[in-house]
Amino acid sequence: MAATRLMPTEEGQDLIDLTREICDKELRPKVDDAERAAATDESFPTEVFRTLGAAGLLSLPHPEEFGGYGQPYEVYLQVVEEIASAWMSVAVGVSVHSLTAYPVTTFGTPEQQSTLLPDMLSGEQLGAYCLSEQQAGSDIGSMTTRATTDDASGEYVLRGRKAWISHAGHADYYTTFARTSDDGGKGLSCLIVPGDATGLSFGTPERKMGLHCDTVREVMYDDVRVDAFRRIGAQGQGMAIALSALDAGRLGIAAAATGLAQSALDLAASYAKERQQFGRAIGANQGLAFLIADMEAAVTSARATYLHAARLKDAGRPFSKEAAVAKLTATDAAMRVTTDAVQVLGGAGYTQDFPAERFMREAKVTQIFEGTNQIQRLVISRHVLR
Structure with a gap:
């Protein structure tokens, strides 16, 4: 990814570096063929999830005593963003899996936690x-x-x-x-x-x-x-359990949407520097350069909102409103940025020769699941006005 960010700990940076390595070696080489095949043969990337599980990336925000990594949500969400920049379907799966264990880690009895969580967080289960x-x-x-x-x-x-x-x-x-x-x-x-x-x-x-x-x-x-x-x-x-879990799940989707938007931006910027028209790169034209600038601003804003909400969560402070803001901001940004990426690539963006059209199709559902963006506006307005 083009973006760089300071990590809160050395361990957190190591996890990001590990995620990037796995994305480059295991995810990006497979994503295009796998997504095309799954459209018709209903295949599922089981081995990819096993790879992530073996690396400990399916249990990052959960307690260490039960097999998790005990990482702050701020770190976990940046891992989700990195995965989404390579393979959005898998990033959504990581977020969903974390959501499934959340009720036990948060509301379970000590006996339930010691009995159920070791398998749920083993990296071998989904x-x-x-x-x-x-x-x-x-x-x-x-x-x-x-x-x-x-x-x-x-x-x-x-x-x-x-x-x-x-x-x-x-x-x-x-x-x-x-x-x-x-x-x-x-x-x-x-x-x-x-x-x-x-x-x-x-x-x-x-x-x-x-x-x-x-x-x-x-x-x-x-x-x-x-x-x-x-x-x-x-x-x-x-x-109460479902609504509490959804606050956390919305942050996972916000992070995934940000990673997707970042990939669309990276693709558009690279294309704008290489594509020649009228004797110069199309990125030299102010109209297109400003579009790229707006895309960058949207991605950066999306990232800031989910990180802000994550830091509140990590500090034990209320974050429901901020989670809704992050989900709304990041997914609307993903839809806008992926659409603009197709526009930057022009006719090429409308073909499967480039992943821009896939990014655009994947972005749409982020505005729908984990609570539609209309529901997010309802949540936000109630917090502000009550």
Whole structure:
């Protein structure tokens, strides 16, 4: 990446350097072919995630005593940005995986943490975060997936279906939110469902505009039994857990969107220096040079917002508003910068000879998932006006 940033610790810098090395050796050489292939053959980059896991990059912000690296969120998010600059689908997967472990690290009992987290943070497992439903996207309080208690065994029995779930069919566990009472949003609970649970099945992968290596499917629960030990937090606490997790998850998407925008900017700047028209590089024309300047300002602003929110989180201070600002700013910037990159490349940008068109397709969904940008504006305005 063109951008350079000071790291808070030497260990943090070492992790960034390691990430860049893996991106250059393992991710960038594969991304174009893998994304094209996954559009038709539904392949999944399992080996790439195993490589990242072996390097410890799937568990950076989680406690060391349970197999994590205990890194500040500021460091973790910059790792996500670096990965996104090479392969956006994988960066989204890293963010999702971290999100799936968050309820246990934050709300789990010591016994649950010592039992569940070592496998979740081992680097050998991948999680899925099952919150959204077809009719319960932004309005998660209206979800209908239900978990009832079997009085004889004490187990929960899950029935229902979740939609738009990353890693569905490939995950080792499913962090699932389900209704345990009819008390609206207060009637939700969080359960960690093993990936091999009987009655768990998956829909056909969605045919998406981009992020083809981020497999997204429905998850179906047909009388799936889950031990009561795997309920995280109190019964009925699921809404609070989900909203808290989303604050952290939005920062992951903000960092990923920033990395994507940085790659689009790097490509556009390189092309503008090399492409000759009327006897000089097109970057010498003020109109295009100013466009590049605006792209740089957008990327730099996006990075500043997610780092600011991360530092608040690391300091133990409230950061919900700042997480929404970061998600809104970074994803809008990604959409704008990737669109401008296509414009800088002209006709070449509209072809698959360059990744600009892929960047643009991948950017769009960042304005939609982890809470649409309309929801982010709602969150921000409520914080400001209350």
